[in-house]
Amino acid sequence: MTSTPRESDLAALTAVLPPDSWTRDPARIAPHLVEWRGAWHGRTPLMLLPKTREEVAATLKVAHARRIPIVPQGGNTGLVGGGVPDETGRSVLLSTGRLRRIRRLDEAGRLMVAEAGVTLAEADAAAADRGLRFPLAIASGGSATVGGAIATNAGGVHVLRHGNMRALTLGVEAVLADGTIIDELRRVHKDNTGYALTPLIVGSEGTLAVVTAAVLQLVPRPAAFVAALVATDSVDGALAAFLQADKRLGVQLEAAEFFPRFGLELVLRHIPATRDPFAAPHPAYLLLEAAGEDPAALAKAMEDLLGAAFDAGVIRDAVIAKNEGERRALWRLRESLSEAQKKEGASLKHDVALPLDALSAFLAEAEAFIAAELPGARPCIFGHLGDGSLHLNIQAPAGADTDAERAFRARWPEVQRAIHDLVVAHGGSIAAEHGIGRLKRAELARLGDPGRIDAMRRIKHALDPHGILNPGVVLPPTDDH
Ligand SMILES: Cc1cc2nc3c(=O)[nH]c(=O)nc-3n(C[C@H](O)[C@H](O)[C@H](O)COP(=O)(O)OP(=O)(O)OC[C@H]3O[C@@H](n4cnc5c(N)ncnc54)[C@H](O)[C@@H]3O)c2cc1C
Incomplete structure (x- = not known):
């Protein structure tokens, strides 16, 4: 073929x-x-x-x-x-x-049946009309679709509270390679009528079926949000602050996003209308957001949390957004990191996840590797601290010209392998949110459990015997038909 x-x-x-x-x-x-x-x-x-x-x-x-x-x-x-x-x-x-219809919105069941081409923003807007919310939040949500988010099992900033796309997908309607339509558009939470195909199709990256529609879990739309930016000494400090927030805010805590000083500096340098909310620089930052019904109670809970964390020496400083404009400004710092990195020049990117108790040791080893093997390179490691997923990005040395950037990019395969080896050694995942695609299938072959890959091949062969669905994606190279 x-x-x-x-x-x-x-x-x-x-x-x-x-x-x-x-x-x-x-x-x-x-x-x-x-x-x-x-x-x-x-x-x-x-x-x-x-x-x-x-x-x-x-x-x-x-x-x-x-x-x-x-x-x-x-x-x-x-x-x-x-x-x-x-x-x-x-x-x-x-x-x-063209698969753009929202077929049903079940207010009582807090469910939506949306076709695959509906964007995540459209799904959320339709839910908002009924006081509900589709809580999967990714920066690309204005274009990313329900089908794409299902196929990649997308994550984003709310995973710690609402789960990833698999958790939010009750069932799918999909078409197998030979044209067979499978209908798992169930609107019940309990259904044990044989094998569950939906969880298998979620995350299969278009290699097992074409998703045409899905039943999505919605949640009540909160009346109030409170966001705070916390300054800490290190990732350990940020982790300690997150654990305190998790304990004190409980289910109200929606997001815990980590970024380093270098990331903030890139944003301040390249993104217009951004400013450092603190008077002094700090090594690391944690953006916390909580949601609830009573704005005053929510603000008080956040103030109490941060006061206690400060008194305990866990955090160095904190600012709480006083209004929606300030909240948006704090989020802009976090959401602009990728764009700022792009404007700064070449970078090597890794989408990985670590168990929280291994995060600190992993980062120390990764940073030591970068310092030893890529002199002058600048780590910009940020991400969804609350669920352990990190964008481990390495910016080219400052002032690198075109040739130096090309040479830097050429190191990517070897750097990727070393970073992935560390991830695996610490019990993490080499593909946290974005999937395997074409990019990582050789790494999946190198590091994946052989029994698991063999089972994946058998499933693929059973559902798509001629290998027509997205060949060259996910499964290691020898599976090409
Ligand atoms: C600025 C930016 C920020 C991002 N932030 C995040 C983030 O925080 N978290 C995160 O998880 N991802 C993030 N992403 C990645 C991306 O947005 C997600 O992977 C998203 O789920 C892809 O959706 P899509 O509709 O664009 O899919 P596409 O890019 O069109 O496709 C992605 C994969 O899904 C398959 N596919 C698409 N539709 C279907 C279908 N109907 N049936 C079967 N297979 C299908 C494709 O073949 C492909 O393998 C980000 C991307 C950008 C550009």
């Missing part, structure tokens, strides 16, 4: 769809062939734009019979190259951009 599809294959695919459910216009297809960061580029002769699950099923049936590779794509915000066809031009792109 290496050559480009024959014209007769493309004609067979388009023949089962209405004329407005596909395009061969290169200008329309072009934006779908570049990944958000520009790291992955691809080619395809055809983009399918099905509007119903039946149209998805009809096209997959043809693709299965004719062995045509299909790459599902939602909002194209994925960061591991899984949603962009490869450069051979052999794959056909299947965009869920």
Whole structure:
């Protein structure tokens, strides 16, 4: 399955769809062939734009019979190259951009049935109309889709309180490689009628099925939020502050986001209208946010927490946002880190997760490795401290010119391997939020449990015997058909 599809294959695919459910216009297809960061580029002769699950099923049936590779794509915000066809031009792109309906909103059950192409922001806005909320919060939520978030088991800033996408997905409707429609759109929390297929499809990155709709868990929309930025000595200090916040605020605590001084400096340097809320610099910061019904009680709980943490010597300083503008300004510091890093120049990125009790030792070893092996490189390690997931990014040395940046980037495979070795040694995960995609499948092969990979191959073969769904993604290279 290496050559480009024959014209007769493309004609067979388009023949089962209405004329407005596909395009061969290169200008329309072009934006779908570049990944958000520009790291992955691809080619395809055809983009399918099905509007119903039946149209998805009809096209997959043809693709299965004719062995045509299909790459599902939602909002194209994925960061591991899984949603962009490869450069051979052999794959056909299947965009869920037309599967846009919210089929049902069940206020009493706090559930929503949304089609795969609905964006996370649209899902939340629809929930808001009924005083509810879809709580998965990622910075790309204006474009990222329900189907993409399911396929990648997306995380974000609220995982510590509301869980990741798997926890928020009660059931999916999906189409298997041969066109079989499976309907697990159950709206009940207890259903033990045989194997649960939904948890398997969540996180499968388009390799097992095309998701067409899902039942999403909603939560009540809080009346009030309070955010505080806490200054600490180190990641250990931030962790201690988080544990105190977790204990004292309980279920009201929604987010605990860590970033270092260097990250804040990059934001202040590159992002307009940002300012350091503290008079003096501090080594590390923790952004805490709590949500509840009574604004005054919430603010008091946060003040009491921070007062106690300060008195106990756990934190160095703290600011509490007094209004929505100040709250947004604090979040802007955290949410601008990636953009600021991009503006600063080249960086090597790792999306990893660690058990909380291993975090400190892991970071010490990772920073020692960076100092020894990448002289002058500047670690910018930030992330969702509350659930242990980290963006371990390494910025090129200050003042690096184009050649130096190229040489720095060329170290990535070797650096990635060393960082991943440390992650595994400390019991962590080499793919926390973004998935394996094309980016990490060799690393999955190198570090994954062989029995587990073998079981994954068998599942893949059972559900997609010709390997037409997203070939080259997730499973290690030898599985290519
Ligand atoms: C600025 C920015 C911030 C981000 N922050 C976070 C974050 O905090 N946490 C986090 O987890 N991620 C984050 N991401 C990554 C990304 O937004 C998520 O992975 C998101 O879930 C991808 O959704 P999408 O609709 O864009 O999927 P795409 O990028 O289109 O696809 C991603 C994968 O899912 C598959 N896929 C898409 N739709 C379907 C479908 N209907 N059926 C089957 N397979 C499908 C694709 O084949 C591909 O493998 C961020 C990305 C950006 C650009």
